Amino acid sequence: MDAGDGMLPCCVAGGGPAGLMLGYLLARAGVRVTVLEKHDDFLRDFRGDTIHPSTLTVLQDVGLLEAFLALPHQEIAELSGDVYGQPVTIADFRHLPAPRPFLVLIPQWDFLDFLAREAQRFPGFTLRMGTRASGVIEEGGRIVGVQVESREGRSELRAGLVVAADGRHSTLAPDAGLERVDTGAPIDVLWFRLPRDAAHDPARTGGTIRPGALLVTLNRDTYWQCAFVIPKGALEQVRQEGIAAFRERVARTTDFLADSVDALRGWDDVKLLNVQISHLRRWWREGLLCIGDAAHPMSPVGGVGINLAIQDAVAAANLLAEPLRQGSLRAEHLEAVQRRREWPARVTQRVQVAVQNEVLSPVLARSSAPARTPLAVTLLQRLPTLRRLPARLVGIGVRPERVRSGRAAS
Ligand SMILES: Cc1cc2nc3c(=O)[nH]c(=O)nc-3n(C[C@H](O)[C@H](O)[C@H](O)COP(=O)(O)OP(=O)(O)OC[C@H]3O[C@@H](n4cnc5c(N)ncnc54)[C@H](O)[C@@H]3O)c2cc1C
Numbered sequence: 001m002d003a004g005d006g007m008l009p010c011c012v013a014g015g016g017p018a019g020l021m022l023g024y025l026l027a028r029a030g031v032r033v034t035v036l037e038k039h040d041d042f043l044r045d046f047r048g049d050t051i052h053p054s055t056l057t058v059l060q061d062v063g064l065l066e067a068f069l070a071l072p073h074q075e076i077a078e079l080s081g082d083v084y085g086q087p088v089t090i091a092d093f094r095h096l097p098a099p100r101p102f103l104v105l106i107p108q109w110d111f112l113d114f115l116a117r118e119a120q121r122f123p124g125f126t127l128r129m130g131t132r133a134s135g136v137i138e139e140g141g142r143i144v145g146v147q148v149e150s151r152e153g154r155s156e157l158r159a160g161l162v163v164a165a166d167g168r169h170s171t172l173a174p175d176a177g178l179e180r181v182d183t184g185a186p187i188d189v190l191w192f193r194l195p196r197d198a199a200h201d202p203a204r205t206g207g208t209i210r211p212g213a214l215l216v217t218l219n220r221d222t223y224w225q226c227a228f229v230i231p232k233g234a235l236e237q238v239r240q241e242g243i244a245a246f247r248e249r250v251a252r253t254t255d256f257l258a259d260s261v262d263a264l265r266g267w268d269d270v271k272l273l274n275v276q277i278s279h280l281r282r283w284w285r286e287g288l289l290c291i292g293d294a295a296h297p298m299s300p301v302g303g304v305g306i307n308l309a310i311q312d313a314v315a316a317a318n319l320l321a322e323p324l325r326q327g328s329l330r331a332e333h334l335e336a337v338q339r340r341r342e343w344p345a346r347v348t349q350r351v352q353v354a355v356q357n358e359v360l361s362p363v364l365a366r367s368s369a370p371a372r373t374p375l376a377v378t379l380l381q382r383l384p385t386l387r388r389l390p391a392r393l394v395g396i397g398v399r400p401e402r403v404r405s406g407r408a409a410s
Contacts, residue, residue, distance in 0.1 A: 008032055009324045011159035013133035013146055013172055015042070017108075018292025018309035019165030020115040021058075025317035027125035028062065030408025031324045034157065035125075036148065038132035042109035042116075048300070049105050049218070049225070052307040053098035053395040058314055060099050061403035064118060071114060073106040074221060078387070079394075080206040082254075083377045084369040090206065090380065092387040093395050103395065105205075105220060108306070122408075136162060136176045136288065143176060143287030161329055163316070164290040165309075168297035173280055173290050183277040183353060186361045188235060189300055190228040191271045194250075194260040196221065201256050211366040213253040224257065226250070227273075227300065231364050235272050243267060275299050277349050283342070284334035291316055291337070296345040299352040301360075302394045308345060314401040315340045321405035344399040351393065 010026055012019045015037030023035040051073075059065040079091040093101045119125045133146040137156060145158035164172035173180065196219065207216040216227040228250065230238060238246060243266055251258040264270065279296040283289060292309030316337045323329040380386055 008034055008157070008159040009327070009329075010034075010161045010163065010320075011036065011133075011146060011157050012163040012165055014165035014167055014292075014294065015039075015112065015116070015127065015129070016165060016167055016292065016309065017112070017115075017306045018294075018313045019163070020112055020119065021310050021313035022163060022165065022291065022316055023125060023127070024115055024119040024122075025062070025313065025403065025405050026321055026324065027119055027122035028407050029317065029321035029325065029405040030124065031321055032124040033126070034159070035119075035127045036131045036133050036146070036157070037127065037129050040130040042112040044109065047108050048303060048306055049108055049220075050303045050306065051104040051106060051111060052304070052397075053093065053096050053101055053103070054397055054400045055307050055310045056100045056104065057098050057400070058310060058403055062407075064114075065099070067118075068111075068114060069100075069104070071106060071110055073104045073110075074219070075100075076103040076105060076205050076219075077101070079390075080204045082206075082208045083374060084209060084211075086373050086377050086381070088377045088380050089384075089387050091391040091394055092384065093391045095388050096391060096395050098396060101395070105218060133157075133162075133164075133166065133172060136172055138176075141286065143285060146172070160287070160327070161320070161324065161334075162288045164288060164294045165292050165313075166294050168276065168293040170290065170294035172288070173294055176285055176288050178283070178285065178290065179281045180278050181281055183279075183349065185275040185277050185299055185353075186232050186356055187229050187275050187299075187364070188232055189273040189275060190230060190235070190238070191273060192226050192228075192264060192269050193220075194224045194226060194257055194263050196224050197259070198222070208254045209363055210253045211368050212364060213249060214360060214363050215250065215253045215257075217254060217257070224260070226257075228253075229360055229364065231361075232275070239267060246270070273300060277352060279342075279346065279349065283338040284331070286331050286334075289316065289320075289334045289337060291341070295338075295341075296349065298345075298349065299356060301352040301355045302348075304348060304394060304397060307397065308348060311344065311397065311399075311401045312337075312341050314403055317405040318401070318403070340399075344397060347398050348393075 131150040218225040247261040291312040298305040
């Protein structure tokens, strides 16, 4: 049951980074909020494990940074690469204007568990796991709640505001009639893990580029989290060539993986990320707001999806906590959230499109190494200050948010 009397001010559908952070911030500001998460726990397939300096700053704003950093994690100060045999530092986070200038690698479920635990300290916060929002309830032209499915059966949850934070495959946004604009993407990504030999393997987190191949390797201490980029829709062809041929391609691309590729026993060990970039033309209707991937699914380029989702949640809490508490929420407040966050999301997506089209697609199309070292590699090698630009884009992004929604007196 929800705490308090009267109509629930806010229901958030989706307990991912966006939904849980928004639930946390609203409850902290004294707003009653119920978060619905369709899964029974947060322990799912790999969905990205990077927490960036912008999110660490948000955690510091709410006094959670030290507790978060007490969880087992890794700290990454730079991203490095091997481009046709040339070593290069791509991004150096050490100079970022942030309290902790590094990326944190932590399993996403640990991060979500942490947020849920902290949110539950506030009396107004309710988390209903194993509970799916199966559709919106519309009355008189506005959204007034969601239909809910759980083990207990079907019911309705009515709320002054429904926030759709239900991710890149959002069903609530189309159910509410919000139009999606698809930008498309020329790549897909194959994700898999390989064991890491701490004594012999390099320590770096980064990527390797070879003619026709690009492999990202995240150092997770005991294993490598790998992302192999393929042309859009090429999975069937890769599968037809067989798992042995794929192992051989991985080993040829990144030689330190040659001894561990045998751990890939079959295609069940390899997960496809169908890359899509899109955005909602309008993020809201009366009674409903979409944030995070539900509003703007991102490409994995730069690994910024979690952090943009968090930034949306912070902006939404900054703009909505007070009107929700006062019961004075109007359409202009929802429109203000889109106005604040649409530009950063679209700029980031444009950079991702440029990287996909100008860097990744040409690499995948090459059959031999270029005769000369690419100019970007030479510049990054010679001018260390240049490495601060990608670090800033990845680590902080455009228009970073600070928490302004207050903390209710307890
Ligand atoms: C393989 C992969 C690797 C990635 N790597 C990175 C990375 O390294 N760094 C990074 O920053 N980003 C990464 N991303 C992107 C990142 O995961 C997303 O951008 C981010 O999680 C978006 O957060 P969100 O809260 O908007 O949505 P999600 O994380 O998708 O959360 C949505 C939540 O809503 C729940 N849900 C869905 N529908 C309903 C419903 N109807 N009712 C109730 N609950 C519902 C889902 O179970 C889920 O928990 C990766 C994504 C994938 C798929």
